[in-house]
Amino acid sequence: MDVNELARQLEQGERRALARAITLVESGRADHRVMAAALLDRLAGLGRQALRIGLSGTPGVGKSTFIEAFGLHLTGQGLRVAVLAVDPSSARSGGSILGDKTRMELLSRDPRAYIRPSPSQAHLGGVARRSRESVALCEAAGFDVVLVETVGVGQSETLVAGMTDLFVLLLAPAGGDELQGVKRGIMEMADLILVNKADGDLKPAAMRTVADYAGALRLLRKRPQDPAGFPRVLPVSAVAGDGIAQAWADMTALADWRRTHGHWARTRAEQARTWFEDEVRQALLARLTEDPALRARMHDTGDAVASGRRSPASAAADILSQL
Amino acid sequence: MDVNELARQLEQGERRALARAITLVESGRADHRVMAAALLDRLAGLGRQALRIGLSGTPGVGKSTFIEAFGLHLTGQGLRVAVLAVDPSSARSGGSILGDKTRMELLSRDPRAYIRPSPSQAHLGGVARRSRESVALCEAAGFDVVLVETVGVGQSETLVAGMTDLFVLLLAPAGGDELQGVKRGIMEMADLILVNKADGDLKPAAMRTVADYAGALRLLRKRPQDPAGFPRVLPVSAVAGDGIAQAWADMTALADWRRTHGHWARTRAEQARTWFEDEVRQALLARLTEDPALRARMHDTGDAVASGRRSPASAAADILSQL
Numbered sequence: 001m002d003v004n005e006l007a008r009q010l011e012q013g014e015r016r017a018l019a020r021a022i023t024l025v026e027s028g029r030a031d032h033r034v035m036a037a038a039l040l041d042r043l044a045g046l047g048r049q050a051l052r053i054g055l056s057g058t059p060g061v062g063k064s065t066f067i068e069a070f071g072l073h074l075t076g077q078g079l080r081v082a083v084l085a086v087d088p089s090s091a092r093s094g095g096s097i098l099g100d101k102t103r104m105e106l107l108s109r110d111p112r113a114y115i116r117p118s119p120s121q122a123h124l125g126g127v128a129r130r131s132r133e134s135v136a137l138c139e140a141a142g143f144d145v146v147l148v149e150t151v152g153v154g155q156s157e158t159l160v161a162g163m164t165d166l167f168v169l170l171l172a173p174a175g176g177d178e179l180q181g182v183k184r185g186i187m188e189m190a191d192l193i194l195v196n197k198a199d200g201d202l203k204p205a206a207m208r209t210v211a212d213y214a215g216a217l218r219l220l221r222k223r224p225q226d227p228a229g230f231p232r233v234l235p236v237s238a239v240a241g242d243g244i245a246q247a248w249a250d251m252t253a254l255a256d257w258r259r260t261h262g263h264w265a266r267t268r269a270e271q272a273r274t275w276f277e278d279e280v281r282q283a284l285l286a287r288l289t290e291d292p293a294l295r296a297r298m299h300d301t302g303d304a305v306a307s308g309r310r311s312p313a314s315a316a317a318d319i320l321s322q323l
Numbered sequence: 324m325d326v327n328e329l330a331r332q333l334e335q336g337e338r339r340a341l342a343r344a345i346t347l348v349e350s351g352r353a354d355h356r357v358m359a360a361a362l363l364d365r366l367a368g369l370g371r372q373a374l375r376i377g378l379s380g381t382p383g384v385g386k387s388t389f390i391e392a393f394g395l396h397l398t399g400q401g402l403r404v405a406v407l408a409v410d411p412s413s414a415r416s417g418g419s420i421l422g423d424k425t426r427m428e429l430l431s432r433d434p435r436a437y438i439r440p441s442p443s444q445a446h447l448g449g450v451a452r453r454s455r456e457s458v459a460l461c462e463a464a465g466f467d468v469v470l471v472e473t474v475g476v477g478q479s480e481t482l483v484a485g486m487t488d489l490f491v492l493l494l495a496p497a498g499g500d501e502l503q504g505v506k507r508g509i510m511e512m513a514d515l516i517l518v519n520k521a522d523g524d525l526k527p528a529a530m531r532t533v534a535d536y537a538g539a540l541r542l543l544r545k546r547p548q549d550p551a552g553f554p555r556v557l558p559v560s561a562v563a564g565d566g567i568a569q570a571w572a573d574m575t576a577l578a579d580w581r582r583t584h585g586h587w588a589r590t591r592a593e594q595a596r597t598w599f600e601d602e603v604r605q606a607l608l609a610r611l612t613e614d615p616a617l618r619a620r621m622h623d624t625g626d627a628v629a630s631g632r633r634s635p636a637s638a639a640a641d642i643l644s645q646l
Contacts, residue, residue: 033636040634047631133636269629276628277621279639280611284646285604298600305599306592308370311363313348313456316602317356323607 003035007042013080013142015114022116025133030290040133043140049268050082050139051255054160055149056186057170062196063149064103066170066238071104073244074145075112082138083107086131086150086160087118114143128159129282132275135163161189162271165264166251168192173205174212187213188220191231191254194247198235206235225263230254297322326358330365336403336465338437345439348456353613363456366463372591373405373462373469374578377483379509380493385519386472387426389493389561394427396567397468398435405461406430409454409473409483410441437466451482452605455598458486484512485594488587489574491515496528497535510536511543514554514577517570521558529558548586553577620645 001024009017025036057063071081083104107113116134118127131148138146148164150156161167169190187193193213198206213233220231232250236243258264289295301319304310324347332340348359380386394404406427430436439457441450454471461469471487473479484490492513510516516536521529536556543554555573559566581587612618624642627633 034640037634037637037640041637044631044634136634269631272631272635273625273629276625276635276638279635280621280642281608283639283643284607284611288603288607298603302596302599306596308367308592308595311360311367311459312595312599312602313356314360314364315599316606317360319603320606 001035003039003042007039007140010039010043010137010141011046018114018137018141019116021137022134025137026130036133040136043136046140048139048142050135050143050146051166051251052135052139052146052148052164053251054157054164054167055147055170056151056157056160056167057149057196059151061170061172062238063151063170066194066196066236067147067149068104068107069238069241069244070248071107071113071147072110073241073248075107075110078112079144080112080114080142081107082114082116082141082143082146084116084131084134084138084146084148085118086127086148086156114138114141128163129275129279131159132163157186157189162274165255165258165267166191168194168247168251170194170196171209171213173197173202174209187216191226192247192250193217193231193233194236194243195233196236196238198242199237199240203235210235225258225267227254227257227261294323324358326361326365330362330463333362333366333460333464334369341437341460341464342439344460345457348460349453359456363459366459369463371462371465373458373466374489374574375458375462375469375471375487376574377480377487377490378470378472378493379474379480379483379490380472380519382474384493384495385561386474386493389517389519389559390470390472391427391430392561392564392567393570394430394436394470395433396564396571398430398433401435402467403435403437403465404430405437405439405464405466405469407439407454407457407461407469407471408441409450409471409479437461437464451486452598452602454482455486480509480512485597488578488581488590489514491517491570491574493517493519494532494536496520496525497532510539514549515570515573516540516554516556517559517566518556519559519561521565522560522563526558533558548581548590550577550580550584617646 001020006017006021006024010021021039024032024039027033027036055063055067057066067083071083074081102108104115108115118131135146135148146164148160150160157167167189169186169192171193173195195206195209195213198210210233217231217233230250234243234247234250236247238244255264258267287294288298298319301310301315305312305315324343329340329344329347333344344362347355347362350356350359378386378390380389390406394406397404425431427438431438441454458469458471469487471483473483480490490512492509492515494516496518518529518532518536521533533556540554540556553573557566557570557573559570561567578587581590610617611621621642624633624638628635628638
């Protein structure tokens with residue numbers, strides 16, 4: 001594979017080059033990692049930036065329907081949209097529940113849209129790294145908006161928030177005045193909360209849920225990266241198309257404010273530094289399993305520890321003194 | 324400090340030696356780590372085993388009262404009991420909310436009991452490692468039962484379950500038929516669920532909660548390490564002392580069955596191997612921050628990445644090639 005040629009095609013927005021580049025960064029092979037690093041380095045020089053939007057929502061809130069409606073709204077304005085997924089469950093299930101093109105039929109056929117399913121990787125850290133690099137590839141390919149979707153479980157929101165400029169939480173209408181078990185930590189990450197299914201019978205419940213979350217957001221402490229009125233809660237109906245334009249207007253207003261006030265650049269710089277440190281840590285740990293001789297020594301020493309002949313602490317010190 | 328002398332005193336069950344040894348394993352100093360490894364190695368040869376019990380419960384379920392009643396029940400039978408804590412919040416709060424002796428007044432004055440508060444450490448991984456080593460020290464000091472308590476948040480249950488033979492979940496009576504937001508993953512770890520406060524006005528609610536969880540447990544898949552009837556739910560009243568003897572009888576029955584059927588030894592061997600591998604990983608990562616020259620290089624390279632001049636992937640590859 002010629003990395004320079006791939007970079008050139010990708011810069012010109014060729015979809016097949018983008019797909020090949022994402023496959024390259026998703027690969028765990030050492031030679032592929034070297035090529036991926038060279039490609040990413042070269043593309044970093046372009047300085048192209050998309051609006052990166054993180055989107056989280058538990059199954060059943062209508063995430064695919066929302067992405068389809070939202071994505072078509074953007075492409076209808078001439079914007080190019082990429083949809084990526086960070087799917088913590090794909091490691092277990094082997095399959096992908098996010099980013100499935102069949103769930104977004106119109107958007108997947110739109111020439112201005114690119115949908116990439118979540119890679120099946122061994123662990124969430126690996127999925128995250130590859131997703132971050134895929135976001136950078138989509139930016140270099142000239143997409144205006146990169147939407148990174150995840151399902152509302154565990155640490156995946158934190159990972160997605162760490163690779164995006166805005167974080168959107170999609171909810172379904174809740175019964176009564178209960179907050180839907182959304183963890184405080186996730187609420188604190190959200191820039192925009194969208195209550196979907198604000199249509200038909202569910203509309204009153206959706207409006208109540210909007211009011212409940214607006215109240216809850218007022219209790220959170222003010223963040224420096226928020227202008228007046230943010231974080232904000234809006235009702236939307238992905239099926240009817242209601243509220244989609246308003247949601248997009250809010251996102252661009254927030255992004256513009258953050259750009260003007262220096263938060264955008266600062267957040268991106270911090271995120272890049274975190275990726276780098278994380279990459280060093282992951283690669284260092286990978287050495288333990290990649291080298292066959294070291295792997296064998298880890299296994300044998302582990303046997304001695306498992307049998308009770310050695311303490312884990314001294315056995316570990318032994319291994320480390322040999323590294 | 325003479326490690327051999329410390330080991331000798333600790334083997335004889337001297338409480339001050341145990342306290343000093345735990346302080347040693349809790350230390351982050353490199354020379355202390357070396358001594359701790361030597362001490363643990365030497366004590367591993369003793370082959371002493373306690374029944375290690377993990378206990379989790381959110382604040383308000385009466386954990387301290389239960390530990391006091393349970394611990395006194397055991398010491399009353401002539402058993403020696405150590406109580407340790409894994410407190411994920413201590414890193415943040417700086418203080419210890421678990422293992423506070425003032426919460427267990429009678430037990431803390433019992434000569435057969437030893438209570439050690441949670442260490443204040445920088446991160447949960449560090450707390451976990453030191454707690455695992457403290458468990459090994461208590462075993463070597465001849466305790467019959469080592470109780471490791473944690474609060475029901477985040478990953479701390481998984482860590483505690485990974486260093487114990489039995490995992491007990493303590494709950495409060497819930498209103499109606501709702502399950503108390505206990506995560507499925509935590510339920511799946513539990514060998515015994517105890518519904519506390521089964522006394523006075525709360526007794527009917529406690530019995531309903533027992534029935535609810537018994538139903539929920541039947542839906543979980545059968546684990547090979549469980550005899551018939553386990554995992555099990557019991558009502559207890561720490562205040563009245565009801566159900567404590569039954570809970571202990573269930574724990575010993577389960578432990579005996581697992582010993583007889585090989586699960587005990589297998590689980591311990593797997594846990595020891597995991598500790599060892601974890602210790603190697605932690606120590607490897609610690610090298611990144613311990614060496615001043617490397618730390619400076621990480622910082623400078625991080626600046627280049629933050630400014631957008633380099634991609635995280637290639638910058639990380641650079642650092643790694645120099646290690």
